[in-house]
Amino acid sequence: MKNRILLFVVILGAVMILTSCNKENEVAKPVITIHELGDGDSHGNDHTAKIGGELHMDIDVVAEGKIDVIQVIIHPEGEHHEKDGHDEWEVDSIYTKFSGLKNTTFHEHIEVAATAEPGDYHFDFIVTDMEGNQSSAEAELEIIEE
Numbered sequence: 001m002k003n004r005i006l007l008f009v010v011i012l013g014a015v016m017i018l019t020s021c022n023k024e025n026e027v028a029k030p031v032i033t034i035h036e037l038g039d040g041d042s043h044g045n046d047h048t049a050k051i052g053g054e055l056h057m058d059i060d061v062v063a064e065g066k067i068d069v070i071q072v073i074i075h076p077e078g079e080h081h082e083k084d085g086h087d088e089w090e091v092d093s094i095y096t097k098f099s100g101l102k103n104t105t106f107h108e109h110i111e112v113a114a115t116a117e118p119g120d121y122h123f124d125f126i127v128t129d130m131e132g133n134q135s136s137a138e139a140e141l142e143i144i145e146e
């Protein structure tokens with residue numbers, strides 16, 4: 001009798017372990033598709049934006065585990081020199097308004113500072129879901145003089 005109870009406990013334990021493993025596998029990481037990245041005025045898709053203008057972003061996000069936060073990071077690629085008092089233009093924005101959604105079309109614009117230097121920039125798009133899964137997508141970006 002004792003052995004049976006012990007066996008039952010062991011089986012129950014094994015089932016619980018299997019169940020928790022399955023649960024982890026069930027929730028897929030967020031899937032990010034960058035559709036468009038470009039000039040804000042024309043909602044362009046040539047991966048360029050003008051100094052003093054806006055960057056247009058059209059990005060699809062599917063998050064089975066529900067979106068928690070979306071982060072956009074833009075930083076200069078390679079060597080940028082500070083000249084004429086220009087500062088390095090960098091973006092690190094957190095978007096929480098999509099929190100709780102399973103999928104969304106992220107259509108947002110980011111202002112390109114008038115003091116930004118022209119050149120190559122790196123664009124990072126990071127999605128964290130409510131299960132703690134994280135996915136990211138990246139793209140090249142060119143900032144041009146108006």
Ligand SMILES: [Zn+2]
Pocket residue numbers: 040043056057107108109
């Ligand atoms: Zn747009």
